[in-house]
């Protein structure tokens with residue numbers, strides 16, 4: 001599957017793995033083309049930005065220290081601001097130290113301290129994966145349950161969002177869902193112990209007390225970066241990348257290196273009723289790995305559809321360790337897959353959706369289409385010859401049609417769909433993506449017409465912005 005990059009290949013995309021250590025604020029970026037006048041909010045993204053700490057380089061892309069980038073839109077002009085999130089991990093980095101275990105980067109310390117770190121709050125708080133709105137508050141997140149609140153205008157760090165409940169947890173996802181009826185955030189945590197468990201919960205707006213939806217004991221928890229939510233169900237896809245929590249406590253290895261790929265276990269889709277919390281079943285299918293779910297919905301009563309971006313195995317995690325100047329390898333091959341679960345029959349089948357090959361970082365018109373049958377998914381993608389993500393992809397999931405945007409020497413990030421107010425068509429809006437122009441040595445904010453997938457405008461940032469994962473468009 002994934003092939004290692006040789007030193008003789010182009011190094012252009014590697015600029016996206018170079019640290020950015022300055023914080024800047026620019027009132028007006030140079031804009032070419034025209035942005036729609038209705039675009040008046042801000043695109044805020046979080047990205048790993050600092051890869052050197054003291055005399056060390058972090059081991060993995062997922063361990064770069066988190067920075068916020070904000071593109072603000074007013075009357076066709078674009079402002080730009082970047083700030084580090086002042087997490088504990090950032091403050092330690094300022095002192096040249098890594099004090100807490102990251103995804104694949106270990107601090108230097110004794111075995112005793114390592115054991116303490118795993119079963120007490122010793123994980124990193126570096127919130128470099130995603131952000132979300134919780135009621136009126138905004139948080140940046142990683143996969144440890146220490147969300148960091150920030151001001152979406154100034155990008156000031158406001159402190160941890162502390163929970164008032166006693167729910168124990170060690171890991172979570174940075175991909176909470178939003179329950180649009182209740183305006184609740186929905187997520188899951190895993191608690192590691194002699195008897196570990198997954199806990200699915202909802203966080204009501206304005207509250208810091210999580211409401212437990214469902215619990216499930218598990219001996220060897222799976223690494224799950226995201227999960228699915230349909231109108232009636234929550235779906236945990238347990239890939240066979242499993243951890244033995246007791247062994248982890250003693251291993252002294254960085255977090256993800258405690259997880260073992262065990263394809264003989266297959267993948268189990270655990271389905272829970274959102275209202276009652278009842279476990280609707282464990283639906284077993286062939287082994288695969290996935291970071292991102294795309295959507296889930298009930299096609300008819302008893303038939304649950306789960307769309308996600310699948311890898312044959314978890315080797316992509318290894319490919320994203322960092323060498324001196326870039327990732328060890330490439331992203332390999334992926335497929336947009338549709339798993340269809342017969343809830344009463346106890347079976348699951350799957351198909352690869354046409355047009356959905358070699359894509360990642362999926363987005364949909366989440367506000368209107370998540371939990372519902374839908375027409376379009378947007379991705380960052382690549383081709384067989386690509387050294388990195390080098391195109392944006394729109395897939396018509398019903399028709400199998402694929403549209404692409406690319407530009408020579410350019411490496412785009414996650415495409416975020418922004419609906420045009422009053423436009424009822426599912427792709428009536430724009431796609432925003434932060435793109436690295438390697439030759440220019442800078443990044444730009446790209447706007448595409450989501451319908452035609454044609455370029456509308458670019459706003460040039462003053463410097464390169466390291467490749468990041470996720471962000472949100474915040475309406476003004």
Ligand SMILES: [Fe+2]
Nearest residue numbers: 225291469470
């Ligand atoms: Fe993600």
